Amino acid sequence: xxxxxxxxxxxxxxxxxxxxxxxxxxxxxxxxxxxxxxxxxxxxxxxxxxxxxxxxxxxxxxxxxxxxxxxxxxxxxxxxxxxxxxxxxxxxxxxxxxxxxxxxxxxxxxxxxxxxxxxxxxxxxxxxxxxxxxxxxxxxxxxxxxxxxxxxxxxxxxxxxxxxxxxxxxxxxxxxxxxxxxxxxxxxxxxxxxxxxxxxxxxxxxxxxxxxxxxxxxxxxxxxxx
Amino acid sequence: xxxxxxxxxxxxxxxxxxxxxxxxxxxxxxxxxxxxxxxxxxxxxxxxxxxxxxxxxxxxxxxxxxxxxxxxxxxxxxxxxxxxxxxxxxxxxxxxxxxxxxxxxxxxxxxxxxxxxxxxxxxxxxxxxxxxxxxxxxxxxxxxxxxxxxxxxxxxxxxxxxxxxxxxxxxxxxxxxxxxxxxxxxxxxxxxxxxxxxxxxxxxxxxxxxxxxxxxxxxxxxxxxxxxxxxxxxxxxxxxxxxxxxxxxxxxxxxxxxxxxxxxxxxxxxxxxxxxxxxxxxxxxxxxxxxxxxxxxxxxxxxxxxxxxxxxxxxxxxxxxxxxxxxxxxxxxxxxx
Numbered sequence: 001x002x003x004x005x006x007x008x009x010x011x012x013x014x015x016x017x018x019x020x021x022x023x024x025x026x027x028x029x030x031x032x033x034x035x036x037x038x039x040x041x042x043x044x045x046x047x048x049x050x051x052x053x054x055x056x057x058x059x060x061x062x063x064x065x066x067x068x069x070x071x072x073x074x075x076x077x078x079x080x081x082x083x084x085x086x087x088x089x090x091x092x093x094x095x096x097x098x099x100x101x102x103x104x105x106x107x108x109x110x111x112x113x114x115x116x117x118x119x120x121x122x123x124x125x126x127x128x129x130x131x132x133x134x135x136x137x138x139x140x141x142x143x144x145x146x147x148x149x150x151x152x153x154x155x156x157x158x159x160x161x162x163x164x165x166x167x168x169x170x171x172x173x174x175x176x177x178x179x180x181x182x183x184x185x186x187x188x189x190x191x192x193x194x195x196x197x198x199x200x201x202x203x204x205x206x207x208x209x210x211x212x213x214x215x216x217x218x219x220x221x222x223x224x225x226x
Numbered sequence: 227x228x229x230x231x232x233x234x235x236x237x238x239x240x241x242x243x244x245x246x247x248x249x250x251x252x253x254x255x256x257x258x259x260x261x262x263x264x265x266x267x268x269x270x271x272x273x274x275x276x277x278x279x280x281x282x283x284x285x286x287x288x289x290x291x292x293x294x295x296x297x298x299x300x301x302x303x304x305x306x307x308x309x310x311x312x313x314x315x316x317x318x319x320x321x322x323x324x325x326x327x328x329x330x331x332x333x334x335x336x337x338x339x340x341x342x343x344x345x346x347x348x349x350x351x352x353x354x355x356x357x358x359x360x361x362x363x364x365x366x367x368x369x370x371x372x373x374x375x376x377x378x379x380x381x382x383x384x385x386x387x388x389x390x391x392x393x394x395x396x397x398x399x400x401x402x403x404x405x406x407x408x409x410x411x412x413x414x415x416x417x418x419x420x421x422x423x424x425x426x427x428x429x430x431x432x433x434x435x436x437x438x439x440x441x442x443x444x445x446x447x448x449x450x451x452x453x454x455x456x457x458x459x460x461x462x463x464x465x466x467x468x469x470x471x472x473x474x475x476x477x478x479x480x481x482x483x484x485x486x487x488x489x490x491x492x493x494x495x496x497x498x499x500x501x502x503x504x505x506x507x508x509x510x511x512x513x514x515x516x517x518x519x520x521x522x523x524x525x526x527x528x529x530x531x532x533x534x535x536x537x538x539x540x541x542x543x544x545x546x547x548x549x550x551x552x553x554x555x556x557x558x559x560x561x562x563x
Contacts, residue, residue: 010372016379080371082404083411084464102375102400104393105382168436213439214486215451216432221443 002047002116004028007037008078009055017050017078020105026112033057048115049075050108051095061093070094074115078103110166110222117163127162130223131206134162143204153178154197161210166222168213194218233307237299245292252284306335313342317349326353357414364410367403374399405531408468409538415462416542422460427560428453428491430463434470435489438478446483449474453491459560461543466558469539470497472532473556477501490555498557505551515547 004021006028008014018028029044031037034057037049053060064075074096079086082100090098096118097111117127119136127134134141139155141148150158156178160169175185178193198210211219256279313329320327327349331342378396381389431451439449459466470489477487480503490498506514515537536558537547545560 010376013372013376013379016376020379020382080368082368082371082407084408084462084468088464100404101371102378102396104378166440168439170432170436211439211443213435213443213449213451215453215489216435216439216449219439219443221440 001025001027002112003045004048004050004112005037005040005046005073006030006050007032007034007055007060008050008052009033010052017105017108021109021112024105024109026109034060034063037063046073048073048112050112051075051077053077053079053081053090061090064090064093064095067094071096074118076108076111076115078108113222114164114166117165119163127159129162129165129220130209132158132162132201132209132220134159143201143206146204148200148204150197150200151193153193154200157193157197161218161220165220168217168219170217174217234300234303237303238296241292241296241299245288249284249288252288253280256280256284306338309333309335310338317345360410360413363406367406367410370399370403374403402531405535409531409535412465412468412535412539412542415465420462422462422543424458425461425463425466427457427459427466427495427497428455430467431470431489431491431497434467434474438471438474442478442487445478447478447481448486449478450486450488451491452488455491455494457491457494457496459495459543461560465539465542469536469558470499472536473499473558476532477503477556480504495560495562496557498555500553500555503554505554506549506556507551508549511547511549511556 002025004026006014006017006021008017008030009032011032014030014032018030021028028050029040029046031040033055040046051060051064055063060077060079064077067075071094075094076097076099077090077095078099078101079090080101087098087100096115099108099111125135125137127136131144132141133143133145134155136159139159141150141155141158157174160174160177171190175190178190179185194210194212201210202208209221209223211221213219260279309330313334316329317327328346329342329349331339331346334342374396378393378400381393381396384392428451431453435449435451442449474487474489477499478501481487481501485502487502488500490500492498511533514533516534533547533556536556540547540558540560543560545558548557548559549555550557
């Protein structure tokens with residue numbers, strides 16, 4: 001069970017977030033201010049931080065910027081600041097994701113799942129999305145516990161899509177990950193890999209999880225882990 | 227006296243009166259000086275001489291003096307009034323929500339400067355009032371976010387059809403808050419004259435589609451981007467993204483399931499969104515865009531504000547929003563760089 005530190009000065013909101021996330025498999029400690037958060041981080045280890053920005057003893061963004069070691073554990077900003085540039089400022093300060101209030105617990109849980117799937121020190125070796133499992137060490141995949149026979153680039157593509165499940169992964173990002181920079185990529189090559197992977201996934205029992213957003217990229221629907 | 231009198235008219239009238247009085251006094255003076263009696267005037271030959279003398283020494287000099295004076299007066303007045311006309315044109319030319327319009331008081335004649343300063347201070351108060359009004363709307367929107375979050379999270383604990391309906395209501399309120407804050411921000415950015423940056427339209431379109439696609443797919447709707455060429459404009463990137471996002475969200479709402487919403491980056495400096503709805507006539511678009519100017523926020527939800535916000539973003543960029551009902555297409559046209 002992943003452990004979270006929720007930094008939120010509104011007591012009721014903090015409790016509701018913790019309760020909602022508990023129902024989705026996260027254990028949360030709630031800190032009401034930055035001093036509390038520092039104390040909690042000093043004595044326990046967390047998988048991710050959920051951070052409100054306007055706190056009684058300081059600004060969350062400044063705290064995030066000054067954090068050492070930077071980026072560890074990953075942080076998700078939860079804020080009422082919904083301006084056009086605010087998201088960019090938050091990500092620049094070292095946040096891994098940004099969610100504007102109001103939000104639903106479902107949204108928050110999906111973002112946290114994506115956050116914890118990112119590669120990093122704490123990343124789990126096995127990626128799980130719905131019935132799909134992928135072991136990043138042995139580079140082997142299975143659906144409903146039946147193993148898939150994937151070519152190298154199909155496996156690379158699946159790992160990339162699993163890590164960003166629920167989000168659109170842009171074509172260029174995929175091409176950069178799958179091919180060396182000196183390899184020429186024909187426009188159809190990627191589509192061929194995607195359609196082979198989609199067929200293998202569907203044959204193994206997933207139901208239309210791999211989507212194409214034509215002209216933009218590909219997306220593996222995040223159906224949650226069960 | 228009713229009716230409007232120009233400065234020029236008054237001056238001409240004064241000059242005429244001064245000329246007539248002057249001529250009369252001169253005649254009187256000459257009469258006394260030369261002891262011209264009425265008896266002499268009855269003599270035809272003497273009258274000839276008197277008329278000749280008077281014409282030569284009174285009427286001609288008066289006319290010679292009056293004509294250049296009238297011309298000079300007209301010229302001086304026109305010169306003095308010209309800056310006032312220019313200032314009036316400048317105020318008239320300020321369209322819609324333009325801020326910071328001021329008269330250059332120093333370019334006006336001294337006599338008009340107190341009036342110009344009074345107009346400027348009035349314009350400033352109008353700007354301040356508008357800014358305050360918007361800041362107030364943004365503040366309220368901001369303050370509503372936390373209670374709405376509490377409401378949304380409490381609803382997550384409930385089951386049943388009622389909870390689902392309430393969740394949709396919360397989502398609608400959230401959209402309205404987002405739109406109000408977006409609007410306040412566009413105006414604030416415009417007032418702050420932030421420098422635009424070089425923005426690649428197809429890259430912005432890709433980003434916006436990537437953001438919207440997961441929710442669209444979850445609702446069974448498809449998005450598509452067509453067009454490969456890079457097209458750079460000078461703009462505020464996040465504002466352009468917000469305009470496109472609004473168009474796509476509108477399009478998703480009117481498009482039946484199974485038909486994709488297509489974003490076209492087909493022409494330089496333009497983005498279009500093609501949907502599967504009934505198409506929007508220019509007249510209807512005008513009505514929707516006018517919503518903001520009439521400021522009837524109360525009668526609309528966040529969805530209704532969308533197109534008005536898009537139009538305002540486009541105006542702030544010197545571009546425009548046009549509709550093509552036959553192609554079921556709304557198009558953002560940015561000015562050429």
